Amino acid sequence: MEGEWQGMYDVMIIGSGPAGISAALTAKNRNLEFCWFGSKGLSAKIEKAGQVGNYPGLIQVTGLEMRDIFQQQVEEAGISLVTEQISSIYPMGNSYAVNVKGEMYEAKSLLLAIGMETTKTILGEERLLGRGVSYCATCDGFLYKGKRIAVVCTNPQFEEEIAFLADLADEVTVFTTYRGFCLERGNIHASIGYPSEIKGEKQVEALVFQGMEIPVDGVFCLKDSVSPSVLLKGLEMKDGHIRVDRAQQTNLKGCFAAGDCTGRPYQYAKAVGEGNVALHSILDYLKEQ
Ligand SMILES: Cc1cc2nc3c(=O)[nH]c(=O)nc-3n(C[C@H](O)[C@H](O)[C@H](O)COP(=O)(O)OP(=O)(O)OC[C@H]3O[C@@H](n4cnc5c(N)ncnc54)[C@H](O)[C@@H]3O)c2cc1C
Numbered sequence: 001m002e003g004e005w006q007g008m009y010d011v012m013i014i015g016s017g018p019a020g021i022s023a024a025l026t027a028k029n030r031n032l033e034f035c036w037f038g039s040k041g042l043s044a045k046i047e048k049a050g051q052v053g054n055y056p057g058l059i060q061v062t063g064l065e066m067r068d069i070f071q072q073q074v075e076e077a078g079i080s081l082v083t084e085q086i087s088s089i090y091p092m093g094n095s096y097a098v099n100v101k102g103e104m105y106e107a108k109s110l111l112l113a114i115g116m117e118t119t120k121t122i123l124g125e126e127r128l129l130g131r132g133v134s135y136c137a138t139c140d141g142f143l144y145k146g147k148r149i150a151v152v153c154t155n156p157q158f159e160e161e162i163a164f165l166a167d168l169a170d171e172v173t174v175f176t177t178y179r180g181f182c183l184e185r186g187n188i189h190a191s192i193g194y195p196s197e198i199k200g201e202k203q204v205e206a207l208v209f210q211g212m213e214i215p216v217d218g219v220f221c222l223k224d225s226v227s228p229s230v231l232l233k234g235l236e237m238k239d240g241h242i243r244v245d246r247a248q249q250t251n252l253k254g255c256f257a258a259g260d261c262t263g264r265p266y267q268y269a270k271a272v273g274e275g276n277v278a279l280h281s282i283l284d285y286l287k288e289q
Pocket of ligand 1: 014015016017018019020037038039042043044045046048049050051052053054084085086087113114115116224225226231258259260261265266267268269271
């Protein structure tokens with residue numbers, strides 16, 4: 001894997017919801033060298049909550065108020081979050097690496113705090129990943145200069161990436177799962193809805209939406225989370241969740257997981273608790289190395 005090496009960290013945390021925040025705060029308290037990847041607004045699931053009444057220490061807050069408190073806590077702790085979506089993690093033997101816009105981050109341990117994928121995988125998406133399907137506009141956009149592409153977008157925060165793609169591609173057909181898509185460009189055609197299939201033998205050839213086949217050269221799926229087993233090959237799953245033990249250890253050496261991605265109940269308190277347990281398990285793991 002190529003890229004400018006950013007150094008060897010103790011831990012790489014992927015995901016910026018309550019589980020990732022809890023782990024990052026503990027990593028900071030324990031003086032670990034860590035890199036942290038996630039979303040601009042920390043977590044859409046925090047932002048979307050109407051009233052939260054079951055989180056200890058916060059009495060009836062809205063999701064947005066809760067997000068602001070988390071944000072302030074992270075900033076005051078002096079923690080920086082790299083707001084980039086990770087689409088692949090590379091096991092390197094005794095470490096894990098990711099490539100973000102030409103920069104390579106490597107760490108001795110890994111914590112997956114990636115939440116639960118709420119949008120279903122499109123038929124053909126995983127099969128054609130890397131063969132016309134991409135999760136990263138800035139990584140792969142250059143491949144589609146002058147071509148026809150489709151973008152499936154689940155969060156307005158990715159509209160910047162769609163603008164980037166529209167500067168390169170000839171035609172961009174966008175499908176959003178929300179109302180209010182507001183990018184206006186001559187080569188962008190937007191609809192609300194979710195395609196049912198991505199077609200192609202060896203390479204993406206078309207996208208199917210409401211029974212209609214739209215010929216495209218590539219499909220960008222810009223969503224809050226990708227399937228864990230696509231993110232990291234070899235990860236063992238159980239009933240749609242990452243299988244972990246009570247120390248939050250997965251089946252892969254040095255790889256831990258916390259929060260909604262490990263199973264129900266989907267709750268803030270459970271995510272925060274698991275993020276904390278995982279980080280303590282990582283401290284033990286690092287001592288043994
Ligand atoms: C509308 C709504 C209301 C809710 N109300 C409550 C409530 O009142 N009380 C309660 O306890 N729970 C509530 N929940 C549940 C709660 O939101 C979740 O249990 C909690 O957010 C899970 O935290 P998490 O850290 O596991 O994941 P998430 O909060 O989902 O965070 C995961 C984060 O990681 C990021 N991420 C994922 N993959 C990647 C990647 N590859 N690269 C970079 N970043 C990535 C995502 O973008 C996201 O920001 C509610 C949920 C919803 C949707």
